């Protein structure tokens with residue numbers, strides 16, 4: 001039997017949204033929020049802030065002042081779009097390139113530096129009570145996102161849980177388990193796949209033969225769509241719609257944001273081993289910050305004075321965070337037992353005592369020396 | 370007061386928890402209308418509704434991950450893994466997240482979840498349905514691993530696990546799910562975690578065990594009593610964190626110790642107990658510590674399972690060996 005002779009029982013389409021093209025020209029209907037200069041400049045500012053932070057963080061690592069760092073260079077629009085669309089009381093489950101969203105949600109730059117500087121206090125998020133810390137084990141946060149969304153649904157709260165992950169992460173089973181239950185239980189949840197074309201050295205096409213990553217949503221019975229992840233207006237727009245659907249009880253969405261990882265995977269990686277610089281250079285033309293800058297310059301009188309002021313403000317903000325990070329002494333060693341359980345079990349007391357004693361000895365030794 | 374079995378006590382504890390707090394949510398595979406394959410959740414969905422007692426898709430990583438997500442929001446999820454043989458996909462969630470969410474977030478986000486699973490051999494189950502791999506979880510910092518061995522302890526310890534502010538893996542010895550009955554008052558009283566239970570007082574040798582092996586161990590103690598050997602029998606109950614004080618105090622009195630567990634020997638929880646006896650109790654020992662355990666083989670299919678699991682005879686032989694020394 002040929003396919004023509006078989007009955008078609010289901011058909012699917014994947015849609016793609018781009019509103020600003022590479023030249024910063026409007027190619028789609030302007031969403032309501034994007035009519036306001038203020039709103040666009042706020043997005044621009046956060047992208048510049050994120051990139052300023054990123055550049056400095058890499059420098060800190062290179063000069064031995066911080067540990068391994070994962071850069072979000074070139075992906076700022078994805079993260080900033082997500083963060084700008086969420087409400088404070090929503091829950092973000094980030095991976096390690098979501099600084100642009102995290103800053104908007106109250107996570108301090110100094111906390112992110114502390115985290116990559118090897119200090120748990122960088123996950124305390126003193127001004128963001130809801131969000132999960134950065135997830136390192138790939139895709140493990142998607143099932144958790146579903147659990148959080150279930151709690152919100154059970155309590156009839158108009159809140160949404162948002163998890164962000166990479167293209168590589170969509171190959172993992174827990175990603176699918178999470179989006180599948182989100183569909184089955186119609187959870188208030190948005191899953192954003194930041195398709196930056198690389199999972200360390202493994203390119204997107206080696207990851208899966210699927211034509212798009214968004215179509216993975218179809219198997220889970222949820223809407224899936226693509227967006228130009230270097231177009232912050234489109235990113236925020238698509239995200240706002242998905243959040244609104246989830247918040248109003250209309251269920252989850254999977255968003256595949258198409259972008260490009262401009263830096264090495266992390267500062268411990270050397271991408272020249274597996275990709276040509278010429279290809280990376282071609283992607284510079286797609287830069288999300290340049291693109292919005294062109295648009296606001298043309299339509300909202302953004303000028304070089306404002307641009308310079310913005311860069312100065314961002315640099316000062318980052319410098320303040322760096323000072324705070326560098327000035328924070330390490331926590332006393334016995335704090336490794338803090339928050340292990342609500343109350344430290346008796347069985348662990350002697351281990352804690354030992355660490356405390358050795359720590360004090362070391363301290364005394366350091367002082368004397 | 371009704372006499373009930375362990376499985377009924379597990380059910381009663383969950384019903385009590387559901388009754389007492391709207392935050393308690395029960396979920397897993399087939400736990401709804403079907404009441405769980407062992408009937409642990411029998412009738413709970415009918416009484417507490419499909420929002421609070423729910424069937425999940427067949428996905429163990431998901432079950433553990435969702436429990437973590439719910440717990441992070443202040444719910445008290447009690448998730449069932451149908452058999453311990455299928456618990457392994459949860460390990461990443463447990464070790465990378467459940468056990469360290471409080472620690473990572475510096476106390477900002479906590480994880481008061483319970484992961485329940487029936488475990489152990491002896492019910493002539495198919496392949497992969499008879500495992501005792503509690504040591505895998507006992508190795509995880511930040512976790513509690515609790516194993517009841519009687520209806521009273523099943524009720525009191527499960528309530529304690531649900532009330533506990535940190536994650537608990539609650540392993541139910543399925544061979545003895547219906548072996549004995551006890552009067553259990555449905556009073557909502559939790560038993561203490563992190564402490565051993567003294568099942569029998571004796572003077573000659575300390576027998577340390579948990580789970581279904583309490584049955585064989587108590588039988589051995591009975592038979593030895595008839596031969597004039599008096600056994601102190603300890604049910605460890607919370608195998609992580611370990612209440613060594615009770616064990617050390619007993620060994621200080623008896624000078625001899627036999628550890629009995631169903632799990633494979635190497636790196637079993639018995640190894641930790643023996644090591645701590647060597648560190649802190651060596652001078653009270655008259656004889657080397659003995660372990661009576663499953664072998665370091667794959668848990669055999671059921672034709673041979675009784676040859677694998679410690680028997681009363683093997684326990685008695687080990688006790689006699691400790692008595693042969695001065």
Ligand SMILES: Cc1ncc(C[n+]2csc(CCOP(=O)(O)OP(=O)(O)O)c2C)c(N)n1
Nearest residue numbers: 136137138165166167168169196198199200
């Ligand atoms: C479960 C798991 N396996 C492997 C790793 C090591 N690792 C860290 S990042 C990464 C690639 C992830 O790629 P992708 O999901 O595309 O995210 P990206 O880094 O591109 O943002 C790998 C393999 C990990 N952190 N977790």
Ligand SMILES: [Mg+2]
Nearest residue numbers: 166167198199
């Ligand atoms: Mg990637």
